[in-house]
Amino acid sequence: MSCMNNKYILQIKNLSVSFTQYEKGLRKIDLKVIRNLNVSVGEGELVAVVGSSGSGKSLLAHAILGILPQNCDAEGNIWFEDELLSPKRIEELRGKKIVLVPQSVTYLDPLEKVGRQVRKEQNEENVHKKQEELFDFYKLSPNTADLYPFELSGGMARRVLLTTAMMESPRLIIADEPTPGLHLEAAKKAMSHFREFADKGNGVLLITHDVELALEVADRIAVFYAGTTVEEAPVSDFQSVDTLRHPYTKALWRALPQNGFHPFPGKQPYAKDMPNGCPFGPRCSQLTPECEGSIQEQLIRFGRVRCIHAK
Amino acid sequence: MLEAKGISFGYKKGINILDQFQIRIESHERVGIVAPSGFGKTTLCQILSGYIKPASGQVLLDGEDLHRIQGYCPVQMIWQHPEKAVNPRLRMKSIIEEGDQIEERIIDGLGIERDWLNRFPGELSGGEMQRFCIARALGKRTKFLIADEISTMLDLITQSQIWNFLLAEVTERKIGLIVVTHSHSLMERIATRQVVLDTRI
Numbered sequence: 001m002s003c004m005n006n007k008y009i010l011q012i013k014n015l016s017v018s019f020t021q022y023e024k025g026l027r028k029i030d031l032k033v034i035r036n037l038n039v040s041v042g043e044g045e046l047v048a049v050v051g052s053s054g055s056g057k058s059l060l061a062h063a064i065l066g067i068l069p070q071n072c073d074a075e076g077n078i079w080f081e082d083e084l085l086s087p088k089r090i091e092e093l094r095g096k097k098i099v100l101v102p103q104s105v106t107y108l109d110p111l112e113k114v115g116r117q118v119r120k121e122q123n124e125e126n127v128h129k130k131q132e133e134l135f136d137f138y139k140l141s142p143n144t145a146d147l148y149p150f151e152l153s154g155g156m157a158r159r160v161l162l163t164t165a166m167m168e169s170p171r172l173i174i175a176d177e178p179t180p181g182l183h184l185e186a187a188k189k190a191m192s193h194f195r196e197f198a199d200k201g202n203g204v205l206l207i208t209h210d211v212e213l214a215l216e217v218a219d220r221i222a223v224f225y226a227g228t229t230v231e232e233a234p235v236s237d238f239q240s241v242d243t244l245r246h247p248y249t250k251a252l253w254r255a256l257p258q259n260g261f262h263p264f265p266g267k268q269p270y271a272k273d274m275p276n277g278c279p280f281g282p283r284c285s286q287l288t289p290e291c292e293g294s295i296q297e298q299l300i301r302f303g304r305v306r307c308i309h310a311k
Numbered sequence: 312m313l314e315a316k317g318i319s320f321g322y323k324k325g326i327n328i329l330d331q332f333q334i335r336i337e338s339h340e341r342v343g344i345v346a347p348s349g350f351g352k353t354t355l356c357q358i359l360s361g362y363i364k365p366a367s368g369q370v371l372l373d374g375e376d377l378h379r380i381q382g383y384c385p386v387q388m389i390w391q392h393p394e395k396a397v398n399p400r401l402r403m404k405s406i407i408e409e410g411d412q413i414e415e416r417i418i419d420g421l422g423i424e425r426d427w428l429n430r431f432p433g434e435l436s437g438g439e440m441q442r443f444c445i446a447r448a449l450g451k452r453t454k455f456l457i458a459d460e461i462s463t464m465l466d467l468i469t470q471s472q473i474w475n476f477l478l479a480e481v482t483e484r485k486i487g488l489i490v491v492t493h494s495h496s497l498m499e500r501i502a503t504r505q506v507v508l509d510t511r512i
Contacts, residue, residue, distance in 0.1 A: 052438075052466030185347065187493075209466050212496065255471040257496040263472040267422070 008079065009172050009203035010041040010064070010098075015076035017056070017063050019271075030073075031271045033059055034227045037076070038297060038304070041172065041203035046194060048206040048214035050252075051224025052268060057207045058103060060224075061176045064205075065100055066090035081171070099165040103176040105157035108149040115145025118164050127167075134163040138193070155186055162193060172203045179213060191217040211252060223249045226268050226279035233303035245305035248280045278307065312337055313386060313455050313487060318358060318368035320351075328354055329365070334506060338454060341481070341488040343502030350508055352491045353391070356459045359489065360388035372454070383411050387448035391460040393440040397432045403443055404428040411450025420476045421446050438465045445473065449480060455487040463493070474501065 017034040033056040041047045051057050063074045066087055078085045080093060090098075109117055118134070119127050135144060138159040149157060158178060165173055175194060179187040187210075194204045195217050208214055214221055215238055222232040223246065231246040238244065241253050254262040266283040275281050277292035284291070286309045297306050313336045321327040328351035336342050346352050357363040359370055361377045361384050370377040372385060390396040397406050407413050407428070421442040432440055441461060448456060458477075462470040478501065481488045490501050498505065 052469065209464070211467055212494065252467050255467040257471075257494065257500040261471050261475065261500055263475045264468045265472075267469075 007043050008040050009043055009081055010205065011079040012037060012039045013077045015063060015074065017059050017072060017074045020071045033271050037228050039222050039229055041205050043203065044198055044201050045219045046198040046204040046206060046217055047220045047222060048208060048218035049222045049224050050208055050211050050214050052209055055224055055268060056227050057224060058176055061100060061174045061207055064174060065094050065098065096168045097170055098172045099170040101161050101165050101173060101175040101178050105154065108157065110149050113146055113148055114160050118160065118167060130167060134166055138163055158190065173197060174205045176207045179210065187213060211256065226274065227271060228279065230280065231303065231305045237303060245300055245303055245310040246307050247284050247286060312373055313359065314371045315359060316369050316371065318365040320354060320358060320365045336487050336489060338485050338487040341490065341501055341503045343490045343498045343505040344508055345505055346508035352508060353459055356388055356457045356491060360386045360457050383452050385452050385454040386457065387453045388457040388459065389444055389448050389461045391463065393437060393444045394432060396444050397440060399432050403430055406443055407447055410447035411452050413446055413450060417446050417449050422472060438469050442473065445477065453486060456481060457489045459491045
């Protein structure tokens with residue numbers, strides 16, 4: 001468990017991401033997909049961002065790396081090792097100090113042998129050596145380097161993506177849904193690599209919808225709902241529903257198969273028709289008129305929560 | 312009763328993923344199938360629901376060979392990737408009609424909203440589409456349901472919404488259920504019996 005006074009590797013404050021869309025001809029609308037998001041990763045920490053599909057989780061990863069699509073705009077501040085990031089600086093760090101393990105195995109180039117891709121087309125001896133070491137470490141046989149992506153199984157492709165990320169001794173890994181399609185043992189194994197990496201004093205931001213997996217490996221969990229983090233809590237708080245702060249987190253907890261498997265009515269609002277104030281308001285049993293005002297984040301028992309009724 | 316007798320199947324010559332496999336499921340049972348990735352769980356599901364004919368052996372539904380049944384297949388499979396299980400050129404209401412007289416009650420119970428019916432698959436999220444695929448499989452003549460990782464891409468709350476409805480439905484209509492999932496806790500919650508698929512050991 002990390003302490004609060006540790007050095008931060010990544011700090012995100014008030015990040016908002018909006019899409020520009022055309023609606024009915026030339027009418028332009030701004031669609032705010034992520035709003036006022038705060039999240040931070042300290043040294044030696046593995047922080048999981050959990051949220052349902054379609055809530056804008058992948059956009060978060062892309063926003064940090066500055067690889068958002070053209071019609072997308074990001075606002076807010078991102079610090080990397082106490083340095084405020086500018087778009088130019090992100091470009092320098094990307095792929096070297098900050099790396100992405102992408103969600104889909106289609107991020108590999110289908111026309112190039114994976115060994116060459118992992119080496120990023122460099123041919124020096126030490127690059128070769130590093131690639132071979134990493135393949136060995138991730139239990140990929142040496143001849144995997146001569147295969148094309150389509151010849152790999154899903155699990156192998158994921159490990160290839162991991163080696164690609166590890167080639168340039170990074171400080172921060174951003175992993176976007178790295179485990180779907182892997183069975184539990186393999187998923188835990190992939191996670192153990194991240195854990196090991198974090199334990200060496202680096203940082204990992206794990207973006208996933210799999211709460212159970214996040215509970216297994218993460219130090220802290222940030223719960224993502226309708227484009228913002230509603231709660232950020234140490235993983236130990238998830239042992240009981242009473243130590244959780246936000247009503248949505250509590251609903252998530254109760255929906256776990258081992259904790260009652262209780263369904264929760266309603267669904268996440270679309271970015272287009274977001275309610276005023278608290279995005280969870282319409283589904284919340286504690287809804288009061290004050291919830292429609294602006295909701296500030298508060299610090300309660302080493303966790304942060306965006307709910308005015310939280311205790 | 313759904314019964315598989317001495318099923319063998321392989322994609323490559325000489326390598327059988329399933330070898331003389333036996334399984335027997337009563338209609339009140341909920342059977343979980345456990346195996347690591349790549350062990351042929353999906354293949355087994357496809358054989359049991361009649362999509363693939365095994366190289367040898369038979370699948371029997373109440374004593375009758377599944378491949379001899381004409382018309383609607385009483386063993387329905389729900390696939391892992393809903394976007395691959397629907398025709399992208401049909402509107403959702405036509406996709407629902409592919410099922411066997413799907414009752415309104417099922418559509419409402421799965422939380423399908425009426426205005427989704429006029430949309431095309433590309434206009435729905437994976438979770439929304441999966442609800443349609445589940446509804447389609449719950450036709451009047453369905454006797455067995457095979458759920459192959461149907462909730463891996465769903466968030467927890469949607470997952471519990473869908474499973475709670477599905478469990479109530481299969482219990483009430485005495486539909487036999489075969490479940491494949493990687494999640495231990497989900498398996499514990501759903502299955503009354505677990506079968507470990509490990510033919511190579």
